[in-house]
Amino acid sequence: MSIVEKSTQLLSNVESLVRTYVDTYIVPKLGIHASVRQVLIATGALTTFTYVISKYFIYRLWLHPTNKIPGPPVDWIPFAGNMPEIIREESGAPHKIWTKKYGGIVSYKGAWNSNRILVTDPNLVKQVLTTHSYDYIKPPATSEFLRRILGNGLLVAEGDIHRMQRKMLNPAFSLSALRGMVPLMTVPGVRLRRKWLSQAKESTEPVELIVSKDLSLATLDVIGITAMGSNFESLDKYNTPDENKISRAYLDVFSVDASLVRVLAFFFPLLGKLPTKRALEVKEHRRQLDLETRKLVDQGILRNKSVSNDLTLEQERAKDLLDLMVKSVDEASGYSMTPEDLQNQCLTFLAAGHETTSVALSWCLWLLAKNPEIQDALREEVRPVFQKINTEHSIYQNPLDSHRVRSQQEANIPDYNTIDNLPLLNNVCKETLRLIPPVPLTVRIADKTRPLGQYVIPKGTIVAISPVVSHHSPEIWGDDVMDFRPSRWNEDRAKAVSPYEYMPFLAGVRQCIGNKFAMIEMKTLLALLIMDLKYTEKEGFHPIKKQQVTLRPSPNMTLMVTPA
Numbered sequence: 001m002s003i004v005e006k007s008t009q010l011l012s013n014v015e016s017l018v019r020t021y022v023d024t025y026i027v028p029k030l031g032i033h034a035s036v037r038q039v040l041i042a043t044g045a046l047t048t049f050t051y052v053i054s055k056y057f058i059y060r061l062w063l064h065p066t067n068k069i070p071g072p073p074v075d076w077i078p079f080a081g082n083m084p085e086i087i088r089e090e091s092g093a094p095h096k097i098w099t100k101k102y103g104g105i106v107s108y109k110g111a112w113n114s115n116r117i118l119v120t121d122p123n124l125v126k127q128v129l130t131t132h133s134y135d136y137i138k139p140p141a142t143s144e145f146l147r148r149i150l151g152n153g154l155l156v157a158e159g160d161i162h163r164m165q166r167k168m169l170n171p172a173f174s175l176s177a178l179r180g181m182v183p184l185m186t187v188p189g190v191r192l193r194r195k196w197l198s199q200a201k202e203s204t205e206p207v208e209l210i211v212s213k214d215l216s217l218a219t220l221d222v223i224g225i226t227a228m229g230s231n232f233e234s235l236d237k238y239n240t241p242d243e244n245k246i247s248r249a250y251l252d253v254f255s256v257d258a259s260l261v262r263v264l265a266f267f268f269p270l271l272g273k274l275p276t277k278r279a280l281e282v283k284e285h286r287r288q289l290d291l292e293t294r295k296l297v298d299q300g301i302l303r304n305k306s307v308s309n310d311l312t313l314e315q316e317r318a319k320d321l322l323d324l325m326v327k328s329v330d331e332a333s334g335y336s337m338t339p340e341d342l343q344n345q346c347l348t349f350l351a352a353g354h355e356t357t358s359v360a361l362s363w364c365l366w367l368l369a370k371n372p373e374i375q376d377a378l379r380e381e382v383r384p385v386f387q388k389i390n391t392e393h394s395i396y397q398n399p400l401d402s403h404r405v406r407s408q409q410e411a412n413i414p415d416y417n418t419i420d421n422l423p424l425l426n427n428v429c430k431e432t433l434r435l436i437p438p439v440p441l442t443v444r445i446a447d448k449t450r451p452l453g454q455y456v457i458p459k460g461t462i463v464a465i466s467p468v469v470s471h472h473s474p475e476i477w478g479d480d481v482m483d484f485r486p487s488r489w490n491e492d493r494a495k496a497v498s499p500y501e502y503m504p505f506l507a508g509v510r511q512c513i514g515n516k517f518a519m520i521e522m523k524t525l526l527a528l529l530i531m532d533l534k535y536t537e538k539e540g541f542h543p544i545k546k547q548q549v550t551l552r553p554s555p556n557m558t559l560m561v562t563p564a
């Protein structure tokens, strides 16, 4: 259909809408003459048509300053911009093609032809994420969506509030704090290994396992123990009457769901607010999460009131995130977090912390199943370190009652540095996060009109940053960019990559606060799950990567497992 035909059709649709409006509301009230009615209809239709065409079509497609930036033409569906291909293709796929064709800054269109830019040039990414980071905020609709699930915490805070929260929360994620959390991180890993090993031993043939669900439960247990000092036991109690309400809620909230309503909500945001069955379920889960996390926060506050002040440095190290947050005070203002603040941060850590890591581990096991030699080499590397752990030690029955530092020695649990310095384990984790970054794309909105490179980006423009584009660029990584090759991390080329090109945790002032936590957790769980289990692919199983906040495997990751 040509542009003239499309416009004529649109005008006739607008005219019929205006006619209905005039006949229903204006003519009966005012009793006006037929000829006046005709003029009213014509003027109304023409004004509406002109407004719609000028704003959503002429301005956005030609006159908006971002049109000076090269980019792809819009799809043939009027007002859909480039959304059809974005929705149709795997996350980041169109962005990769555009970057290759148009360069490190690309102009494209969202729903209703809204003006968007994609930035991958590392110097420009740095400007957005570091130099002028507070001038590029999260779009309010994205924050509202995240707030519904993740609470009103660090992830959605902006400006000075973000700056202050970040400063107060940083010590909770310091290396010394993380060192003390390692023994607790092994607890869900040991339990999951035990569960899979006993399932694998049930048959002489490889056993089929849905690994992503169990990984989600195990990572939730890690964050439960290390963030909130609570032993959810999600893994052991899943689908039983004693099931933890927090794990039930998260499992459901993060289940893959790409309903038509969600796709249409890109174009008609009000649809996203409809009280659909799914929306009501999410609301109820959120209510449960609020109740349960509030109980845990109150317990955490009490726990800290009753702790004496003569703690040894060793014990100080072994605190959980909540303990550290309760004690945190903003030096400049003297502000300390209220129970509500603590609850919101905990909700954020629970959701942001477990989902991303479990998704990363699911993809990692899949990549290792596809690359048996790397899997075998990794097993050889981690076995001597992790096989020494005494899994019968009391920390694996009562993690919260054990003295963590003493338990680490008694149970031979490797310490932070030992785990962190295993070279292949490190390379495998980094390579997984390069090839399949759990957060492949994130967006900001320009809060001020300001230059970016040689262009002017007006306030209100959506700015997309896509780690997956640079992670998959042959110019940066070489021709084998799409191969899973952990050894590339020993080579100069990978070592020289800019932090604005390799950014599974993003970069700049809003870089993932949990990045070191996530890396040591991922390494610990992976080592425990690989040391005496062997993973192979299930025949005919081809998971696709679905962006559901994170890049989840769909259907759930399923692998064949045997004892190794």
Ligand code: HEM
Pocket (backbone or CB within 6 Å): 154, 155, 156, 166, 223, 348, 349, 352, 353, 354, 356, 357, 360, 437, 438, 439, 442, 443, 504, 505, 506, 509, 510, 511, 512, 513, 514, 515, 517, 518
């Ligand atoms: C493999 C695991 C993880 C990945 C790939 C990941 C990735 C990311 C990314 C890309 C962001 C930036 C999002 C944006 O601003 O658009 C982020 C932010 C954040 N992450 Fe993570 N994350 C992981 C694990 C964790 C863990 C374990 C925690 C907490 C225990 C956590 C807590 C947070 C928080 C609170 C933010 C907001 C930071 C801020 O805005 O200042 N993440 N994460």
